[in-house]
Amino acid sequence: MTALVRFLFGRRARLRWIHLILGGALAMPYVLVGSVVVGPFTGVDNVFGSLALQLASFAVGLPLAALTSLFPLTRPLESGVVRWLCGVEADRLAYGPARTKGEKGRTAAWFTLHLGLGGIVAGMSLAVPPFAAALIVLPFVPALRDDPAGLPGVLDHAWALALAPVAGAAMLVALAACAAGCGTLLARWAPALLGPSPEDRLAAAEARAADLAVRNRLARELHDSVGHALSAVTLQASAARRLLDSDPDFVRDALAAIEDTTRRTVGELDAVLGILRDGDAPGTAPAPTLAADLDGLLDRTRAGGLRVTATVAADPRTLPPPVSREAYRIVQEGLSNALRHAGGQVPVALCVEVRDGHLRITVENPVGPAGEAAHSSDGTPRPGGGHGLRGIADRARLLGGVTEAGPVGHTWRLHVRLPLTSTT
Template identity: 80%
Template sequence: MTTPSPARARSLARLLCGRRARLRWVHLILGGALAMPYVLVGSVVVGPAMGATNLFGSVPMQFASFGVGLPLAAVTSLFPPTRPLEAGVVRWLCGVDEDRLAYGPARTKGEKGRTAAWFTLHLGLGGIVAGMSLAVPPFAAVLIVLPVFAGLRDSRLGLPAVFDQAWALALAPVAGAAMLVALAGCAAGCGALLARWAPALLGPSAEDRLAAAEARAADLAVRNRLARELHDSVGHALSAVMLQASAARRVLDTDREFAREALAAIEDTTRRTVGELDAVLGVLRDGDAPGTAPAPTLAADLDGLLRRTRAGGLRVTATVAADPAAVPPLISREAYRIVQEGLSNALRHAGDRAAVAVDIEVVDEHLRITVENPLGEAGAPRPGGGHGLRGIADRARLLGGVARAGAAEGTWRLQVRLPLKGSV
């Protein structure tokens, strides 16, 4: 099924005179304007060499000056601002996607060579289209109105003698309109050619793509780390506060001392969590490097973590056979989060009166963390563990350690080994 003629005509009109074609035409006109100083410099060379006194009266001399000026344009394109400026103009006027262009100065020989080729091509095609845009429309307008204004044939416009004949005079408007269409087609074709070649000549090099990929990977690593921090900190706090509040409500009338301790633990937990949340959000706002957000460590807050957990009714037994102060800071921080997540799992799944055993020791230059608790009232093993266990596995893997979790004989066991050798 063929496209109706009116639709094809509209499609052709958009191709030649649509918004994108007009913007690309403007881009070519700017190239022609940039080419003028180089043409003038070329005329200074061509004039004395050819013995000409009126270069602008000779078309061959103008083309010769243009040809001499383009190599000069290629040399000046080596200045650092050229590629960023050209890329910005190409993005807005030629409709090239932003991620297909490079906006930094050309550094390597290959980048400088491609920039020089682009600048020369832009000025060369722009000079030709700009010259046609100045010369063709007035001449085409004269041809279109020539049959109406017969006096134009006798003026000093330099019209060919053929227009004295009736058939040529009748075809003059058609020739004028065809010249305008040809001009629009030439501008649209040159604009499309520049838009097609722009990514190859002004686009990022392999080194730029690699650097961008590394930057994206680093940003993703930061976001993943912050997501783990928020999950472990806020998730544990919400679980602890929920159980502490529940325990306080149940014994409010019978054990006021325990209720006061639970409320004090809620206050302490929320205060610390708000501080950690503010630190993590500060990293997001300021774009700090990974790990700059302050986080608690075994040496700084293990006792406080156990105390706040017990305040919710969970019976926690801790055996610490390692000196928390001797553990490297990075390992100590990650180990704290692992213990925190293990206790959070116990709070959520084992019940608020369950007995939890935490064991921290050094075995074969590894820090071994074990958290055990009952499976809960249903007595059934839990499914995969969700984001918490995945986060523990990620923390251990990034430090070169291993993490295992599973159910056996009615007990859920989490065991993590973190290497101490070579840690800072």
């Protein structure tokens, strides 16, 4: 019983009733145009004095409504109204204008159905409640029984007079049931008639994929630039604290390195945030590259206490710009992983070379307990680890390269190959 009451008079039923009444209101101009056609054709001056002529005017006006539904804003407006009043999920509706013949045909069918059912329910909503209310109060208002426009003959019987309120209440329930049924019917058909076409779904999927790509790129840039800087600053500050009394010169150098790291990271962060703007927006710092920034990266990493031996058997200035940018981030993340997981006293070997048409980047460090716990050959984070290897693999994959990471004997080895041709 509760479910039936909710179906007939619940909030969703009331909103769908409003949706139908709006359809009836939209149908009125078309009914007026139809009356202009029906009146002269039947020779009747006032078609609204006859229910049959009103229905005929309504029938003539609906095809006109179907034609006007070709207006581009019809589908977006109807979709918005259906979403809020009929309770249809947003992803099941199309919000752009109808473009193909199929979309236009479905929009015309929906608009005609909405106005047709809406006109019927709206007309019933205007006519039934007053008549039902009159029946309900009929036993208590004798003046209504003498009304010549009432129900002659039947009301002379006592049983008819006693059942009049029941009949009036039943009419109101029937009206609510009709409105609820029509509203449910429209809500069920809305996805089929106003839903996105395969082309719309493909465009939406492409938009979501593009948005996800931008977000992933932003996440990688933030992780690599800010994460590396925080790791370096943490080790530098820790070393400076331990040697504060015994080696003031080292502390002074460490503080200078911290200042330089943070200042540079602010510039890199500005470049990363430029991704959220219009691409490479004017005024944003350029993204760091292997050609211009490798030496500074090594100096800052060594200032943090990490013993880095670098072998550069390639001229970074000859690298394609996309390869140079991504290679810098890969080297940065490789050194950052060594800082975080291997410890500041562990030697790290970096090799950058060009061989067989590929830029090859190798970072090696001895494996210790911390390294074994943090590193993962498949790029998935482990306790104490992060998403660095996954980000490196993503960068290499975008350029058509490959990544290999894992222990080789007692050495942790990260090896990345980036092709120098056909890059995107």
